[in-house]
Amino acid sequence: MIMESIIFPTVKGMAEEDYFSGSQEILHFFDLMSPPLLGVEGGGRGNAPLMSSSASVDCISQSGLGLKERNYLGLSDCSSVDSSGVSNVSEENKSNLNLKATELRLGLPGSRSPERDSDFILLSSDKLDEKQLFPLLPSKDGICSLMQKSIVSGNKRGFSDTMDGFSEKKCSVFAEGKWMFNATGSDSGTPQSVIEAKLAGNAGKNVILSNNSSGTQPTMKKEVPTRALQEGHNKMNGSNNNSSAPAAKAQVVGWPPIRSFRKNTLATTLKTNDEVDGKPVPGALFVKVSMDGAPYLRKVDLRTYSTYQELSSALEKMFMCFTIRQCGSQEAPGREMMGENKFKDLVHGSDYVLTFEDKDGDWMLVGDVPWEMFIESCKRLKIMKGSDAIGLAPRAMEKSKNQN
Amino acid sequence: MINYFPEEVLEQVFSFLTSHRDRNVVSLVCKSWYNVERFSRGKVFIGNCYAISPERLISRFPRVRSLTLKGKPHFADFNLVPRDWGGYVYPWIEAMAKGCTNLEELRLKRMSVSDESLQLIAKSFPNFKSLVLVSCEGFTTDGLAAVASNCRFLRELDLQENEVEDRRGQWLSCFPDSCTSLASLNFACLEGEVNLAALERLVARCRNLKSLRLNHAVTPDILQKILALAPQLVDLGAGSFVHDPESEIYNKLKNVMQKCSSIRSLSGFLDVNARCLPAIYPICTNLTSLNLSYAPGIYNKELVKIIRKCKKLQCLWILDTIGDKGLSVVASTCKELQELRVFPSDRNGVGNAAITGEGLVAISAVTMQPLDEGFGAIVQSCKGLKRLSVSGLLTDQVFLYIGMYAEQLEMLSIAFAGNSDKGMMYVLNGCKKLKKLEIRDSPFGNKALLADTGKYETMQSLWMSSCKVTFGACKTLAEKMPRLNVEIINEGDEMEGGPDDRQSVEKMYLYRTLVGPRKDAPDSVWTL
Numbered sequence: 001m002i003m004e005s006i007i008f009p010t011v012k013g014m015a016e017e018d019y020f021s022g023s024q025e026i027l028h029f030f031d032l033m034s035p036p037l038l039g040v041e042g043g044g045r046g047n048a049p050l051m052s053s054s055a056s057v058d059c060i061s062q063s064g065l066g067l068k069e070r071n072y073l074g075l076s077d078c079s080s081v082d083s084s085g086v087s088n089v090s091e092e093n094k095s096n097l098n099l100k101a102t103e104l105r106l107g108l109p110g111s112r113s114p115e116r117d118s119d120f121i122l123l124s125s126d127k128l129d130e131k132q133l134f135p136l137l138p139s140k141d142g143i144c145s146l147m148q149k150s151i152v153s154g155n156k157r158g159f160s161d162t163m164d165g166f167s168e169k170k171c172s173v174f175a176e177g178k179w180m181f182n183a184t185g186s187d188s189g190t191p192q193s194v195i196e197a198k199l200a201g202n203a204g205k206n207v208i209l210s211n212n213s214s215g216t217q218p219t220m221k222k223e224v225p226t227r228a229l230q231e232g233h234n235k236m237n238g239s240n241n242n243s244s245a246p247a248a249k250a251q252v253v254g255w256p257p258i259r260s261f262r263k264n265t266l267a268t269t270l271k272t273n274d275e276v277d278g279k280p281v282p283g284a285l286f287v288k289v290s291m292d293g294a295p296y297l298r299k300v301d302l303r304t305y306s307t308y309q310e311l312s313s314a315l316e317k318m319f320m321c322f323t324i325r326q327c328g329s330q331e332a333p334g335r336e337m338m339g340e341n342k343f344k345d346l347v348h349g350s351d352y353v354l355t356f357e358d359k360d361g362d363w364m365l366v367g368d369v370p371w372e373m374f375i376e377s378c379k380r381l382k383i384m385k386g387s388d389a390i391g392l393a394p395r396a397m398e399k400s401k402n403q404n
Numbered sequence: 405m406i407n408y409f410p411e412e413v414l415e416q417v418f419s420f421l422t423s424h425r426d427r428n429v430v431s432l433v434c435k436s437w438y439n440v441e442r443f444s445r446g447k448v449f450i451g452n453c454y455a456i457s458p459e460r461l462i463s464r465f466p467r468v469r470s471l472t473l474k475g476k477p478h479f480a481d482f483n484l485v486p487r488d489w490g491g492y493v494y495p496w497i498e499a500m501a502k503g504c505t506n507l508e509e510l511r512l513k514r515m516s517v518s519d520e521s522l523q524l525i526a527k528s529f530p531n532f533k534s535l536v537l538v539s540c541e542g543f544t545t546d547g548l549a550a551v552a553s554n555c556r557f558l559r560e561l562d563l564q565e566n567e568v569e570d571r572r573g574q575w576l577s578c579f580p581d582s583c584t585s586l587a588s589l590n591f592a593c594l595e596g597e598v599n600l601a602a603l604e605r606l607v608a609r610c611r612n613l614k615s616l617r618l619n620h621a622v623t624p625d626i627l628q629k630i631l632a633l634a635p636q637l638v639d640l641g642a643g644s645f646v647h648d649p650e651s652e653i654y655n656k657l658k659n660v661m662q663k664c665s666s667i668r669s670l671s672g673f674l675d676v677n678a679r680c681l682p683a684i685y686p687i688c689t690n691l692t693s694l695n696l697s698y699a700p701g702i703y704n705k706e707l708v709k710i711i712r713k714c715k716k717l718q719c720l721w722i723l724d725t726i727g728d729k730g731l732s733v734v735a736s737t738c739k740e741l742q743e744l745r746v747f748p749s750d751r752n753g754v755g756n757a758a759i760t761g762e763g764l765v766a767i768s769a770v771t772m773q774p775l776d777e778g779f780g781a782i783v784q785s786c787k788g789l790k791r792l793s794v795s796g797l798l799t800d801q802v803f804l805y806i807g808m809y810a811e812q813l814e815m816l817s818i819a820f821a822g823n824s825d826k827g828m829m830y831v832l833n834g835c836k837k838l839k840k841l842e843i844r845d846s847p848f849g850n851k852a853l854l855a856d857t858g859k860y861e862t863m864q865s866l867w868m869s870s871c872k873v874t875f876g877a878c879k880t881l882a883e884k885m886p887r888l889n890v891e892i893i894n895e896g897d898e899m900e901g902g903p904d905d906r907q908s909v910e911k912m913y914l915y916r917t918l919v920g921p922r923k924d925a926p927d928s929v930w931t932l
Contacts, residue, residue, distance in 0.1 A: 258748055259481040261539065261565045261593075265674075266700055266749070304704045304727045 285375060289315060291352075291383035294322045302375040308367055312354065319383060353384045414440045424449050443467055450474070451839070451864050453491060453515065454889065457919045458499035469508045470534075471500070475515035477867050477913050478817070479842055481539060484869055484911070486895055488926040491515045494524070495924075501528035509534040516540070522547030526554035533585075534560035541567035545594070549575035556580075560588040562615075570596030577602035586610040590617035592641050592672060597621045608633045617641025620674040628657040635663050639693075641672035649679045658683040671695035671721075678706045688713035692740075695721040697747045708733050718742045723749040780805035783813070793817035803827035807834020815840040825852035832859050842867040850877035857885050865915035876905030878912055882932035889921055890914040890932045 258266075285302040298318050305311045354366040358377045366374070366381070418441055421427050431441040447470040450456060461468070475491025477484075493515045500507050507529045517540045525532060532555045545568065551561065552575055577599045579586075586606065591598070598621050607613060607630050615638060618627070622643035631637070647654050657680075667687045676699055691714050696702060700723060702710075707722065708730050714720075717738040724746050726734070734741065775796045783789060783806050790812050794802060798821035806813065807830035814837055822828065828848040831841065833856065841863065849872030860866060860881075875892070882890040893911035894903075921931035 259539075259565075260483050261481070261567070262698070262747065265593075265698055301704075301725065301727075304725070304729075306705075 287356075287378055287380050289318070289381040289383065291319050291322060292385050294319060300381070302378060307371060308374075311366075315354065315381075315383065351386045353386055355382050355384055356380065357382070411436070411440050415444050418444050422447075446470060447509075448472070452915050452917075453493075453496065454919070454922050455864070455915060455917045458496045459503075460918070462499060462503040466504060467506070468504055469506055470511075471496070471507065471509070472511040472513075473515060474513045477842065477865060478514075478815075478840065479844065479867055479869070480514055484844065485913075486893060486926065486928055487541075489893070489929060490922065490924055490926070492924060493517050494521045497521050497524045497528070505529055506531055508532060509536075511536040511538075512540055513538040514540065516542040517547070518542050519544055519547035519550070523550040526550040529555075531557060533557055534562075536560065536562040536564070537566050538564040539566065544569040545571045545575045545596070549578040552576070552578035552583075553580065556583065557585050558583065559585050559612075561586070562588055562590045563593050564590065566593050568594055570594055572596050574599050574602070576606065579606050581605075581609070584609050585612065587612045588615040588639075589613065590615065590641065592617040592619050592643070592674070594619045594621075600626050604629055604633065611636075613637065615639035615669075617672060618643035620644045623647070624657050624680070625653045628653065628660045631657075631660045631664055635660075636666055637664060638666050639669040639671075640664070640667050642670070643672060643674060645673050645676040645680055647677065647680055649677070649682075654680060654683065662686045665690065667691070669693035669695075671698075673699035673702060676701040678702055681706050681710065684710070685713055690716065692716055693719040695719075697721040697723055697745070699723070700725070700749050704730060712737055714738060716740060719744075721745045721747065723747050725749050776801040776805065780809070783810040788812050791815040793819075794821055795819040796821070799823050800827040800830065803830040807831050810835055812837055814838060816842070818843045818846055820845045822846045822848060825849055825855075828852035829855050832856055838862075839864045841865075843869070843871060845870040847872055849873055853877050854881060857881055860885065860888055860914060861916050863916070865913065867911075867913050868909075869911040871908075873909050873912055874905060875903045875907050875909055878909055879905065879932050881914070887916055887918070888914050889917050891925070892930045892932065893928060894930065895928050 286299045287302060288297050289300055290297045300311070300314065300318075302311070305314065355363050356366050356374070356378045357380045358364055359379060363382070369377075414437065418427070418430065421430060424447070427441055427445055431438045442464050443466065445465045446468060448461065448465055448468050449472045450461070451474050453473045453475050461471075473493065473496060475493070476489055479485060480489070491514060493512055501524055505528060508531050510525065510532075511534075517537060522543055525535070535551060535555075535558075543566075548561075548563075548568075551558065558579075575598075579602070583606075587610070589606075598619065600622065603622070604626065607616070613634050614636065616630070616634065617639070618630075618641055620643045622630075624645060624647040627642060627645075631640075647657075661683050664687055668690060670684065670687065670691055670693070673696060678701065681702065688710060694710075694714060694717055696707065696710075702725075704725050704727055707726050711717075711720075711726075711730070711733055715737055718740050720734065720738065720741060720743070722730075722734075722745070726746070731746075734744070775794075775798055779792075779794055779798070779802045783792070787809075789810055792806070792810065792813060792815070794806075794817070800823045803822060803826070806816065810816075813835045816831060816835070816838065818841075825848055827846070828843070829852050831838070832852070842865075844867075848868065853868070853873050854877055878890050878892060882888065891913045892909055893913060895910070925931060
């Protein structure tokens, strides 16, 4: 479920610029004037003289000074000298690996541009300090032209760690096309880096790229329709198990949220809308829909449909997942198609019969009366199994017999 | 060479700089530029009212004319922040009243505004022109009356989504007859009655009125009179749109609306009889902005009919009663659409069946796969993305993508997502322009919090609630970073003896500041 919307940059309303934002911008201004990379260790301090001209400004700029030092060097924010730092992380190189990953610029998913191959060629690996990071130079395709060094640093990561415990589902792979690694003199002591990429979905293939210090250039198999490089999530297994918990919680609590103001306003508005000229004119007509055997009910707005056919297809889509599971548990998995066929026509029923409860509390077959009359009297809906509906839907049973 | 530029010339050049960022940059070049800039800066934006004090603002920018202030954390919109948390505007008004009386514009968001503040504004700033309050609370219509009575040159009074106690007073009639300068009036969020005759007279004498948003107390018969008086309106928010479509009044409304050819933006319809809606069809063709998100009374068929006529629409806010089919009508009709927001119509936010979703949601629901790839694709393709909210079935992977690709991202909201500290660390490490990060109910803990404490000084604020951060880690962070205020919001009653360091913190809000811990925090908020 997506929160209200993804809010693209809009011009109107309050500007999101921050009072302090300027101090970050100034970094780029100076970046253009000076060599891109300076020394790493303690290099931050070395730049202080550059800033001294503005040292006389008040504290606002001085806090900006702090900001400048950080970004000016292209130091990762995670490498600030006073922070506990990534290196303190108990998981040694793995965390570095993952954090460095945020600096990578891989190709767009699904893009197969061959130029990218050259971008991936590694130059000779420098002695890379873990703290060194690279200013991200925007380039076409969003590929950082310095990324090759990042990959080299990947060599240090101990890719062997990525070999175990890869989950089947979670790995998603970005760059298609060829990956070529040419790492010479890797200083990690690991002569081989292995990038194991499993593909999302049911392909289940393992694509292994190995990187020899001799500089061979393996290529990634191209058959796979999907994507990129999995950056060593050795906790992916764990992630599988945890992922269901957040979703369940989300449903329970009612996130994505509505703002309280909106909630309150709509509450009042809905009340007043109900009486207009003495006739009720509700905006939406929500009724519960239950289905035998389903773990929870759904609600539909009858006003969004204008025919029985529309209602039937919508309910079909909504409840299809339950029938598939039922099929799957009893029969062989490849029979999902059966589930669809079973659902072909809820109203005229094959295995299921659609019924509704009217104002008098009686359970009626859906489809007998004109649509407008139906939505006025319908209080709730129920999808019954055909076998339960004997007596309730004689027509349905006849039809299904005829179809079968 | 720069030194030989006379300051007047510099000032003239700087007067073309309107963006805050440009001006901030310029002021860092040298001392002389800093001084010229600071005396010429008229508009100041402060994203967090506790990051700096009003006195320092005034001493640096003595000639500020327009001030924008934001107070409470964004999650206050969803009731996650206690009502008495803070964000009081009074100290700012007080300071400005002493040191900077040429204030003309005040824009406040999520602040606590008292009637005293409004009265002080009304008394202290002779040139006051514009008051915009968004999602604020704490004031009543008495405060509005003070502003209406005393601000002789008031051009704009814009109240958006505020909680206002309606004292059934006569605030509208407090606009003196001599007030003819109003160009924008928005009181849609007021719940009470207004003096309709006074409203008519006000509209009649304000010939520059361009934007008018009414509350539900303004009925169609008044609306048609107002529109007859103000055919120059560009932005209209209808209040109540309920009437007998057979009546004479409705006829008049239809006729007068046909003449309102300047209207480009339409909103409201807080109460609506759908059969009256055809009256707006003539103006649909020119609309660039349509907000029907507060109009649950318009159901699907009518919505679609309206949208089919709005071919020039650029901005559409709508309820999810529009349904999938309705959205495809939007797609095929509104070729110039730039912004689309779909709001849930069910009060509890639980989705109904109307929007089943192509796209991310549908895939996830059917396959039970995480939404990582979908959001990953979004942050990759939308290179200018500045703000993103994610929730749903999401693992650390999505945060890896966000860290890698969302280069321009400034604000990120996370709920019920992620698997481990890595998720948060990806974001903190990768999003260089990140300003605001707000997280709830996600498994991020101390390691992520403390991995890069320096990062928080580059950001405006961080909110974490129902995560795995402990009290001890927050204390460590606060000790290490004196220029951050680390606030623990504790609404329970565990105050006695102080919490254990190993205890999880329910709500933490930290932000950078130049002025140290604030003095107006309630008992439930501790600054470490």
